[in-house]
Amino acid sequence: MLYPLRFLADYYFACSDKAGEFCYGKKVIKQKNYRIIHNGVDCDKFEFKPMVREEIRKKLGLKDECVILNVGRLEEQKNHRYLLDIAAEMKKQGKKFKILIAGEGVLRSELENIIKRNSLENEVLLLGLREDIDQLMQAADIFILTSLFEGLPVAGVEAQASGLPCIFSDTITKEIDITGRVQFVSLKDKVQSWIDAIFIALKYKRENTSDLIKRKGYDIKTEAKWLSDFYKN
DSSP, X not given: OHHHHHHHOSOEEESSXXXXXXXXXXXXXXXXXXXXXXXXXXXXXXXXXXXXXXXXXXXXXXXXXXXXXXXXXXXXXXXXXXXXXXXXXXXXXXXXXXXXXXXXXXXXXXXXXXXXXXXXXXXXXXXXXXXXXXXXXXXXXXXXXXXXXXXXXXXXXXXXXXXOOEEEETTSOGXXXXXXXXXXXXXXXXXXXXXXXXXXXXXXXXXXXXXXXXHTTOBHHHHHHHHHHHHHO
């Protein structure tokens, strides 16, 4: 239905220009009846709080290791196998790290086997479905997505609202870089390029970015009000 809708709809919304172009074509995203509806998040919920961070890390048994967080379904699109390749190489190099993967899906058994085969049981934790993503982001040092493709990932916005430096595959739209603390790395590059990006990200001084996220238009309360007013009018 996407192609005929290019000629039938009165208004066109998308979460990013990349998604809009995919759905409607290049001409539509230049029209006045096209608008981006940002993938808004609850900025107050994800706001970085140093005391909460220490509390959550203690609860999870995290010490001085680098904690890398990934949030996403355990499916082909999210490309977790590549993330485990990064983990295996980091372990070979003697790096101290934990990779927390929050999500569930059809590839869980396969990923468990890869973790076991590479003796990564202490370094990579499959956390399953979680309702405390905001707390996990407080505890993490870096957020990473090795996805094969994405529109504009909400988890990436949440991570930046939490003040986390982020590393994304270059298949993800550059529009996701809201805070200026995002690195894009090609999936065609060697794994070492991702490891280098991780240790560059560790140099960032984490700070509260909630107000910046709001100013850039990614506050869910603001976006919800705009959409509500649009329908009413």
